[in-house]
Every structure is written in C-alpha cells, then in structure tokens.
Amino acid sequence: MKRRDFIVKGAFALGAVATSDLWLSKIVAGESAMLKNPLLDTYFQVSQEQIKKVLGAALAKGAEFADVFFEYRITSNLSFEEDMVKSARRGIVQGVGIRAVKGDQIGFAFSEELTLEKMTEAANAAAAIASDNTTKARIQPIGAFTPKNLYKINELATTADLNKKLECIKEANEAAKKYDPRIVRVNVGFNDEVKHIAYANSDGVYWEDSQPMFMFQTVCIAEQNGRRETGYTGGGGRIGLEYFNQKRKPSDIAKDAARLAVLNLSAVEIEAGLQTVVLGNSDSAVLLHEAVGHGLEADFNYKKLSNYSGRVGEKVASEQCTVVDEGLFENMRGTINVDDEGNSPQSTVLIENGILRGYMNDRISAKKLGVKSSGNGRRQAYNYPPMPRMTNTYLRNGKYSAEEILQSVKKGIYAKGFTGGNVDITKGDFTFSCSEAYLIEDGKITTPVKGATLVGNGPDVMTKVAMVGNDLKFTDGGWTCGKNGQMVPVGMGTPTVKVSEITVGGTKVKGKAE
Amino acid sequence: MNDYRNLASELVSALKKQGADAADVYITSSNGFNTTVRxxxxxxxxQSTSKGLGLRVFKNGxxxxxxTTDFQGKTVQELVKETLEIVKVSNTDKYNGLAPKEFLGEYKGNLMIFDESIMKLTPEKKIAMVKEMEEAGRAFDKRITNSNGASWANSVGQVTLANSDGFVGQYQATVASMSVGLLAEENGVKQGDGWYTFNRYFNKLASPKSVGEEAARRTIRRLGGKKVKSQAVPVVIDPAVAGNFVGMLFGAASGSSIYRRSSYLVDKVGQEIVAPAITIIDDATMTDGLASRPFDAEGVKSSSVTVIENGVLKTYVCDSYAARRLTAKVTGNAGRTYQSAPGVAATNLFLKNGKDDPKDIIKSVKNGLYLTEMFGSGVNGVTGDFSQGASGYWIENGExxxxxxxxxxxxxxxxxxKNVQAIGNDLSFRLGSTASPTLLISEMTVGGE
Structure with a gap:
C-alpha cells in the first residue's frame, strides 16, 4: 500500500449541466438577497436554532470545536458522440457533514437527511471523539456574513438555455471533424454544476457560498494506416457561457483536441534517460503541484511526514523560484470565496527566491503549527472532512523569454501538455505524464514524441530549475487534485521553465536498435 | 438497512406511467465506520450512512x-417528471435499451459476500486492533521513525435494481479492511510505505500484528534506494503490479472501447494476441470475491467469462449497449453508480496461475528488475503504449x-x-479484485540516469 497524492486532467472532472426549471427556479443570488440566510432557507430548510442544537450535540462530550457543512449540489452533463446527444444526465446531491474537533482529533459523521433527528444522530456520532467531558466549549451566536464574489458570471451554465449549449456542442463537433480527414471519432462533453454551501461553527462563524463550475471538453481519435491516437482538450472554470467569448470558442477547443490526435500519429519513440527538459508555460505547473505543492500542505508537515517538514527558512529550490498558492483569482477553477471551514483564502507565498516560507494550512494544522489558517481547508463534499489543499498554485515570472530558454538547449525535450502526475510526499519522488512533447534540437522544437513520463525527486528537481521564463500563464480549467481519497478542483500556472536534467521515460535505449 | 425493492418498483411504474418506453431504477445505500489511529x-x-437513487428512462430510442440523495416522496415524484423532460434533449440511438430479457436473473450459488459478524464488532475492538497493528509496525525495527496512521474501515453496502422488464433484485455485501503507513529513516533519507488487509469476512482478515510487521518490512526495504542506468533488461513483475497489465488489457477488450475503435484489440477476437501461456478470466461469481455479485448493474445474471484463453482473445466484454453495437454477447459486465449510466467494468479479473515458484523465477534472472510499483497516468488505452514512473529492486545473479x-x-x-516467459503459481486476491501471479518478461525498457 502506497499513498500517493495525484492530479489528473479531465477524466475526474465533476460532471454537471443543469437546465431544468424544476431545480433551477430555486437558484440564484439576487432574488433572495432579502433573506438573512438565503441558501439555508432556500435549500436546506434548517433554522439557526436547529443548527445550534446540532452543534451543541457535537460538543456534548467535551470537543472544543464543532462545525456543520450543508451542501446542495446540482450537476448536469451532456455527452455528444457520433453526431448525437448520447445521454443527458442531471442530479441533485444534498447532505450535511458534522465534525467535532479536539486538538487534532476529529469525529465526523454525515447524513443525506436534514431532519433534526438525523442531524442530531450524526452529531452524537461525531461527538464520540471526545469522552472525558473536560472541556466545555460554548457555542457563539451565529454571526452575520459579508458575501464575496470571485466568480462573477454573466450567463450561468446551469441556468442557460439548453439549445445554446447544444449549439456549442455542435460547433465543436463540426470543427473537430473538419480539422483533418484522419479524425475518425469526436466526443464532446458539456459539464456544469452549482454547489450551494451553508457553513456554521461553534465559534459563531457563518458562511454561505454558491460555487459554480463549468467544463467543456472534446476528445478526438485520429487513425492512419492502422495506427490510432487520441487527443483531449478541455476548458472552463468558475465561469459562465461567456467563457466562449472571453477565452476560447467551442471550435477552438475542438480543433486543439483534433490537432493533438493528428500530431500524435507522427510522434516518435523516445530515448530513456536523463535529459534537459523545457516545460512550456501553463499546464507544466503540474510539476509544481507534485514537486512542491503536496509536500507543503501543512498536515503532512506538522506530522513530519513530508520531506519539507521543519525546513521553513531553508533553501529548497533554485533562487529563481517563487511559488505561491492563491485562491483569489476571479473565475479560476481553484478559486474559492471562502474555504470549507469558513476561512478566507489568501495569497500564500510558499517559496520565495528559493527559500521555504510557509505551508498551506487548514484550521487544525494552523493551530498545531501556531499560525493563522491560510484558508486552504477544503473538502470534496459534505461527506468528507476538510484538510489542507491547494487552490491555484503558481510559479512567479522570471526574467527570460521563452525563446531565450529554448535557444539555450542543444538537445532536449520540450514538454507542453500533460495528462496527470503524482507524488510520494515522504521521499518526494514524483511522476508526470506528457500528452504533448517534442524533441529540442539546436534550440528549436522539432519532432513530436510519444507520451513520455518524467520522473524525479521534488526537492532535487527544484534545485535544477535553471531558467524561469517571463510568460506566466494559468491553466484553462480541467485539473482535479486527489489526496486521501478526496478530489477537489484546482488551478495552477507557470512560465516556461528549463530544468537542467530530469529522467525521461521511453522505450528506446541509447545505442540500441529497437 | 431499508429494503428498497418496493420503492424501486414503484418508481419504475411511475416512469412508465409518465410515458417512458422502458426504465430502470438503481438504488445504493451503505452504512460504514472508519477510524484512524496515529x-x-x-x-x-x-460514521456514515449514505444513499442515492438513479432513474434511467428510454423514450423513442x-x-x-x-x-438524487433525497428520497422524500415529493422530490422523487418531481424527479420522475423531470427525467421524462430531459430525455427530450437526447437523440435516438437504435442501440439504446435495457439488457435482453433472457439474460436477466440472479446467480443462485452462495457468493459469501455478507458477514454478519462485522456488524457486531464494537468500536473499542476495532480501535484496539488498529493500535496493535501500528504498534507492531513501529516496534519492528528501530529505523521505523514515524507513522502515517493506521486505519480500520468497515461497511455494508446494498444494491437495489428494478426495471420495466420485471426484474427486481437486491443484495448486500460487507467489507472490512485495515491498513497502516509507516516511515523509516536512514542517513537522513525518509521512506514511506505500508501494508493492508481486506476481506468480506472478518475472520479472513490478516492479523493486526502481521499487517503491521509487513508494513515495517516493506518500509525498511525501501531504504538505500538508488537510480540505475537506462537499459533494456528482463523484468520480474510482482503480483501487486502484474494486475495492472491485466486491467489494461481488459480495458482494451471492453466492448465500449471496441465500438469507438479506441482500442488496439479492434477485430482481434479469435486471434492469438498474447503468449499462449496466458488465460484471463473475469468471474463475478467467485466465493467471497471483492467484486462478486448475483447480478450486474443491468440485472444480467452473473457468470464467469473467459476473456483470453491460451493467448487467444475469446470475447469482448460487454454491457448490453456495447453488445448490441457489436452484435456480440452480453457478458454481465455492466457496472454503474446511482449517478451514472451503466458502462463496461471488470468484476474479479485475473490471469490464471502458472506453474513456476516465484523464487525460481527470480533465480532465473541474471541481471534485471524486480518491479513492485508503477505510477502515473502514462497509459494510452488506444495504442497500448505505457510509460510510467516505477520502483523496485535490482536482481543480480538470481538474488x-x-x-x-x-x-x-x-x-x-x-x-x-507476448514476452511473458514464466508465470508464477502465486495468484491471490489479497491485493484487490484485479489480480495476477508473478510474471517474468524477457525484456522491458527501464529509464534511469
């Protein structure tokens, strides 16, 4: 058994595309602004009095802190293949998670039924984490909250006209088919969701948030002389249908998927071994996510499980590296108005000019380490307890142009697209897998290479970052991060980066004919 | 746990009454407990109690x-109407439909998937076992310096399915597991690993002490790891990893990959595709199998399916949609959750035992890799190419x-x-429901320095 934390593109993206009058009539900010706890009243029909009773039950055996997390998630998905809507799917998941905390010990229970009886039952189960009755936490009155809105949306996908969505899908389908006669199959998916959350804890913190998510994706298969290859492209974030005007049109996404499928038809096998690697901007941030991100989540550090434990103030990367986690960028996939424990996300500098500055904290780890929560307490859903997670993690710009970086490499690999990665946080060994990569010959990008895998050790590879570009770009949706069985959407970004050497997996061995 | 057969049947009737040509209702519910000691x-x-229901309709093809997770009458009735609204968005696909009636039914043998004794264990007993497991691991060697936590989990899950062709079925299954993760340290380098046990029956779990000690052994043996030069060498694949290859092959033989032509096994039924020593079976009726069940997610009676026999691909594995697409046989391989439509999935999938003692297999290798882990997403299901991160042990002169x-x-x-040269006699389902004995591959490319 080996616990590895990981990231994947596309495949695990939460589905969602709702358009029904039934469950959409309830929705949306504005109209319910007159209510004090609009989401609580609209979606959960739970009163403040009931919440107090439930928190009281969770604290009854001596816990020092308790919280309740209500969730009402509307998801929907349209899947288009062989020129038709193959399936339409829509659903509602609702539930409440109740947690009692004592030190770093937690009792946790959840229920899909929001009756006082069922919630109290769950609270009693959570309360059992404490049994000495020594502390008697008092429940603070539920406070007011000031809504924030980092997800400004013109046209929420969940309430959008279904025909408009179908037009987007058809536009993508046609564009992919037309791209090249070798494209033999196109699959277009339109997924969106809205997750309504109400949160209260025994310290009197109360929050509501409606978190939208939208993902549009195309998969193409190209075929030539019996060889088949695939290409995937997706885009989205906490944004509405205006995405297609502001960022990429459906046809842009589809053409990119088709391009990748066709490109891979001519990809060649790669030589295994140590190579100089130039990582393109944007999706290459998967390196940061694996090489440093997970290792800097504070739970791994106060437990001394991470290779970065106890190393704040030490040099852990090349001085060209400044790494930040920031859940504040508007409309980005990893952005949150509030974390799942009622704390506001921050701009947290993790590594500054190569020096380790701090970790990403949730409430428990912050208390353990004697710092403030950085607002990184996140959970997949009501039926999971929160833990420290990344939001949008990025590497700040350096001074080189992408061209200068490429020109400095005589022979190497240029890696641009990735399907995912994972890391063993204890030793720091990571793997990530390319979906688009090329040879670099004499400073120029040349032949595409077959899906290569890069492996290395996080702390080691970060010292081998030889050049950092000035072209920082964030990923366009799509990434989902997994840790201890919980999946959360994340964003990330990086400028072009040169790593002086890294092991590249391949099927060819130097000097040996295949 | 509530009996949901009536609810499922009533909802099927309601969907029909609202105009569905055909429908099915799939309900899952579970109770679980887990604890972590560190x-x-x-x-x-x-503690968890969880439930959800999915309504699926067919109308005009x-x-x-x-x-939803909300089973209240009002919500569910609205959902019935809503399903028949949404179906108007979908297009006619002549291959859509329920599984053929003649395949519906329940496997009547005793699957041994429910153990009442698990439900009777007290939390105190579970915590005591977990503590014993962690302690045994920590005490095993002084190089064990930290713990990533030791956990117990148990659950009972129930699946209920009803469809408009008259199928109504329900089954319950239990599972319990224990796992522990440990850290070892030597010369300033930390290494983590762990071990686990799981079973449908409490009395078939490995003892807490043995799991803890195995976790410690596995953690310590990682110390002193090196990189190696890139080279093509014979590789002995540990059963923990060999199952991955069986799983990859199953994915390529899945009817849904075939009709999409996104597989390297298109038009290969009847052909020898791998070494003749290889036979691969998917058996949903295995005694106490982690994936055993009386019927699949479409109500198809469970059976054992030989996918590859003596190297020859015998059949594609199909749910009813893929079977209709390919004019092939439904193999009872439909899997789903309440949130998703059925798709092709493996049950208890394994490569049949060979004759070789794994020790002899290792002894036969002069210079090669003993592969214990593969990770990363570098598997291309369309081409069969893979490139993954890995770790293991170097074999020199059979040691x-x-x-x-x-x-x-x-x-x-x-x-x-195709390059399998020896197959071990050590098949076991201790590691998961997809399994393989030890394999010796004549040559694979190892990437390193």
Whole structure:
C-alpha cells in the first residue's frame, strides 16, 4: 500500500449541466438577497436554532470545536458522440457533514437527511471523539456574513438555455471533424454544476457560498494506416457561457483536441534517460503541484511526514523560484470565496527566491503549527472532512523569454501538455505524464514524441530549475487534485521553465536498435 | 438497512406511467465506520450512512438519467417528471435499451459476500486492533521513525435494481479492511510505505500484528534506494503490479472501447494476441470475491467469462449497449453508480496461475528488475503504449539486491504480455479484485540516469 497524492486532467472532472426549471427556479443570488440566510432557507430548510442544537450535540462530550457543512449540489452533463446527444444526465446531491474537533482529533459523521433527528444522530456520532467531558466549549451566536464574489458570471451554465449549449456542442463537433480527414471519432462533453454551501461553527462563524463550475471538453481519435491516437482538450472554470467569448470558442477547443490526435500519429519513440527538459508555460505547473505543492500542505508537515517538514527558512529550490498558492483569482477553477471551514483564502507565498516560507494550512494544522489558517481547508463534499489543499498554485515570472530558454538547449525535450502526475510526499519522488512533447534540437522544437513520463525527486528537481521564463500563464480549467481519497478542483500556472536534467521515460535505449 | 425493492418498483411504474418506453431504477445505500489511529492516539472516528437513487428512462430510442440523495416522496415524484423532460434533449440511438430479457436473473450459488459478524464488532475492538497493528509496525525495527496512521474501515453496502422488464433484485455485501503507513529513516533519507488487509469476512482478515510487521518490512526495504542506468533488461513483475497489465488489457477488450475503435484489440477476437501461456478470466461469481455479485448493474445474471484463453482473445466484454453495437454477447459486465449510466467494468479479473515458484523465477534472472510499483497516468488505452514512473529492486545473479527508485518503465501492453516467459503459481486476491501471479518478461525498457 502506497499513498500517493495525484492530479489528473479531465477524466475526474465533476460532471454537471443543469437546465431544468424544476431545480433551477430555486437558484440564484439576487432574488433572495432579502433573506438573512438565503441558501439555508432556500435549500436546506434548517433554522439557526436547529443548527445550534446540532452543534451543541457535537460538543456534548467535551470537543472544543464543532462545525456543520450543508451542501446542495446540482450537476448536469451532456455527452455528444457520433453526431448525437448520447445521454443527458442531471442530479441533485444534498447532505450535511458534522465534525467535532479536539486538538487534532476529529469525529465526523454525515447524513443525506436534514431532519433534526438525523442531524442530531450524526452529531452524537461525531461527538464520540471526545469522552472525558473536560472541556466545555460554548457555542457563539451565529454571526452575520459579508458575501464575496470571485466568480462573477454573466450567463450561468446551469441556468442557460439548453439549445445554446447544444449549439456549442455542435460547433465543436463540426470543427473537430473538419480539422483533418484522419479524425475518425469526436466526443464532446458539456459539464456544469452549482454547489450551494451553508457553513456554521461553534465559534459563531457563518458562511454561505454558491460555487459554480463549468467544463467543456472534446476528445478526438485520429487513425492512419492502422495506427490510432487520441487527443483531449478541455476548458472552463468558475465561469459562465461567456467563457466562449472571453477565452476560447467551442471550435477552438475542438480543433486543439483534433490537432493533438493528428500530431500524435507522427510522434516518435523516445530515448530513456536523463535529459534537459523545457516545460512550456501553463499546464507544466503540474510539476509544481507534485514537486512542491503536496509536500507543503501543512498536515503532512506538522506530522513530519513530508520531506519539507521543519525546513521553513531553508533553501529548497533554485533562487529563481517563487511559488505561491492563491485562491483569489476571479473565475479560476481553484478559486474559492471562502474555504470549507469558513476561512478566507489568501495569497500564500510558499517559496520565495528559493527559500521555504510557509505551508498551506487548514484550521487544525494552523493551530498545531501556531499560525493563522491560510484558508486552504477544503473538502470534496459534505461527506468528507476538510484538510489542507491547494487552490491555484503558481510559479512567479522570471526574467527570460521563452525563446531565450529554448535557444539555450542543444538537445532536449520540450514538454507542453500533460495528462496527470503524482507524488510520494515522504521521499518526494514524483511522476508526470506528457500528452504533448517534442524533441529540442539546436534550440528549436522539432519532432513530436510519444507520451513520455518524467520522473524525479521534488526537492532535487527544484534545485535544477535553471531558467524561469517571463510568460506566466494559468491553466484553462480541467485539473482535479486527489489526496486521501478526496478530489477537489484546482488551478495552477507557470512560465516556461528549463530544468537542467530530469529522467525521461521511453522505450528506446541509447545505442540500441529497437 | 431499508429494503428498497418496493420503492424501486414503484418508481419504475411511475416512469412508465409518465410515458417512458422502458426504465430502470438503481438504488445504493451503505452504512460504514472508519477510524484512524496515529502514534497510538485516535486521529479520526467517522460514521456514515449514505444513499442515492438513479432513474434511467428510454423514450423513442433516446435515454436520460437523473439522480438524487433525497428520497422524500415529493422530490422523487418531481424527479420522475423531470427525467421524462430531459430525455427530450437526447437523440435516438437504435442501440439504446435495457439488457435482453433472457439474460436477466440472479446467480443462485452462495457468493459469501455478507458477514454478519462485522456488524457486531464494537468500536473499542476495532480501535484496539488498529493500535496493535501500528504498534507492531513501529516496534519492528528501530529505523521505523514515524507513522502515517493506521486505519480500520468497515461497511455494508446494498444494491437495489428494478426495471420495466420485471426484474427486481437486491443484495448486500460487507467489507472490512485495515491498513497502516509507516516511515523509516536512514542517513537522513525518509521512506514511506505500508501494508493492508481486506476481506468480506472478518475472520479472513490478516492479523493486526502481521499487517503491521509487513508494513515495517516493506518500509525498511525501501531504504538505500538508488537510480540505475537506462537499459533494456528482463523484468520480474510482482503480483501487486502484474494486475495492472491485466486491467489494461481488459480495458482494451471492453466492448465500449471496441465500438469507438479506441482500442488496439479492434477485430482481434479469435486471434492469438498474447503468449499462449496466458488465460484471463473475469468471474463475478467467485466465493467471497471483492467484486462478486448475483447480478450486474443491468440485472444480467452473473457468470464467469473467459476473456483470453491460451493467448487467444475469446470475447469482448460487454454491457448490453456495447453488445448490441457489436452484435456480440452480453457478458454481465455492466457496472454503474446511482449517478451514472451503466458502462463496461471488470468484476474479479485475473490471469490464471502458472506453474513456476516465484523464487525460481527470480533465480532465473541474471541481471534485471524486480518491479513492485508503477505510477502515473502514462497509459494510452488506444495504442497500448505505457510509460510510467516505477520502483523496485535490482536482481543480480538470481538474488534481490538494492532498491531502485526514480526510474521509468515503458513499453506496449501486448508486447509485454507476448514476452511473458514464466508465470508464477502465486495468484491471490489479497491485493484487490484485479489480480495476477508473478510474471517474468524477457525484456522491458527501464529509464534511469
């Protein structure tokens, strides 16, 4: 058994595309602004009095802190293949998670039924984490909250006209088919969701948030002389249908998927071994996510499980590296108005000019380490307890142009697209897998290479970052991060980066004919 | 746990009454408990009760699915109407539909998937076992310096399915597991690993002490890891990893990959695709199998399916949609959750035992890799090419020597399974429901320095 934390593109993206009058009539900010706890009243029909009773039950055996997390998630998905809507799917998941905390010990229970009886039952189960009755936490009155809105949306996908969505899908389908006669199959998916959350804890913190998510994706298969290859492209974030005007049109996404499928038809096998690697901007941030991100989540550090434990103030990367986690960028996939424990996300500098500055904290780890929560307490859903997670993690710009970086490499690999990665946080060994990569010959990008895998050790590879570009770009949706069985959407970004050497997996061995 | 057969049947009738040509209702529910102990202290106690239902309809050849966790009458009735609204968005696909009636039914043998004794264990007993397991691991060697936590989990899950062709079925299954993660340290380098046990029956779990000690052994043996030079060498694949290759092959033989032509096994039924020594079976009726069940997600009676026999691909594995697309046989391989429509999935999938003692297999290798882990998403299901991060142990003159880390392993699934030179006699389902004995591959490319 080996616990590895990981990231994947596309495949695990939460589905969602709702358009029904039934469950959409309830929705949306504005109209319910007159209510004090609009989401609580609209979606959960739970009163403040009931919440107090439930928190009281969770604290009854001596816990020092308790919280309740209500969730009402509307998801929907349209899947288009062989020129038709193959399936339409829509659903509602609702539930409440109740947690009692004592030190770093937690009792946790959840229920899909929001009756006082069922919630109290769950609270009693959570309360059992404490049994000495020594502390008697008092429940603070539920406070007011000031809504924030980092997800400004013109046209929420969940309430959008279904025909408009179908037009987007058809536009993508046609564009992919037309791209090249070798494209033999196109699959277009339109997924969106809205997750309504109400949160209260025994310290009197109360929050509501409606978190939208939208993902549009195309998969193409190209075929030539019996060889088949695939290409995937997706885009989205906490944004509405205006995405297609502001960022990429459906046809842009589809053409990119088709391009990748066709490109891979001519990809060649790669030589295994140590190579100089130039990582393109944007999706290459998967390196940061694996090489440093997970290792800097504070739970791994106060437990001394991470290779970065106890190393704040030490040099852990090349001085060209400044790494930040920031859940504040508007409309980005990893952005949150509030974390799942009622704390506001921050701009947290993790590594500054190569020096380790701090970790990403949730409430428990912050208390353990004697710092403030950085607002990184996140959970997949009501039926999971929160833990420290990344939001949008990025590497700040350096001074080189992408061209200068490429020109400095005589022979190497240029890696641009990735399907995912994972890391063993204890030793720091990571793997990530390319979906688009090329040879670099004499400073120029040349032949595409077959899906290569890069492996290395996080702390080691970060010292081998030889050049950092000035072209920082964030990923366009799509990434989902997994840790201890919980999946959360994340964003990330990086400028072009040169790593002086890294092991590249391949099927060819130097000097040996295949 | 509530009996949901009536609810499921009533909802099927309601969907029909609202105009569905055909419909099915899939309900899952579960109760579970898990706890984590770290360094002797309880870190987490969790109790869960969970449920959800999915409504699926067919109308004029189109299909749609809705789902909810809210079982209240009002919500569910609205959902029924809603499902028949949404289906208007979908297009007619003549291959849509329920599974053929003649395949519906329940496997009547005793699957041994429900153990009442698990439900009777007290939390105190579970915590005591977990503490004993962690303690045994920590005490095993002084190089064990930390714990990533030791956990117990048990659950009982229930699946209920009803469809408009008259099928109504329900079954319950239990599972219990224990796992522990440990850290070892030597010369300033930390290594983590762990071990686990799981079973449908409490009395078939490995003892807490043995799991803890195995976790410690596995953690310690990682110390002193090295990189190696890139080279093509014979590779002995540990059963923990060999199952991955069986899983990859199953994915390529899945009817849904075939009709999409996104597989390297298109038009290969009846052909020898891997070494003749290889037979691969998917058996949903295995006694106490982790994936055993009386019927699949479409109500198809469970059976044992031989996918590859003596190297020859015998059949594609199909749910009813894929079977209709390919004019092939439904194999009872439909899997789903209440939130998703059925798709092709493996049950208890394994490569049949060979004759060789794994020790002899290792002894036969002069210079090669003993592969214990593969990770990463570098598997291309369309071509069978894979390139993944890996770790293991170097074999020299038939002996396991030092651990190797930060390496890659790359190749093509079919090529690897064509180059199988020996198959161990150590098949076991202790590690998961997809399993394989030890395999010896004549040559694979290891990437390193």
């Amino acid at each position: 360094l002797g202290e309880i870190e987490k106690l969790q 189109a299909t749609a699915l809705t789902f 396991m020597t030092y651990p190797v880390q930060e390496i890659t392993i790359a190749g093509n699934v079919l090529k690897v399974l």
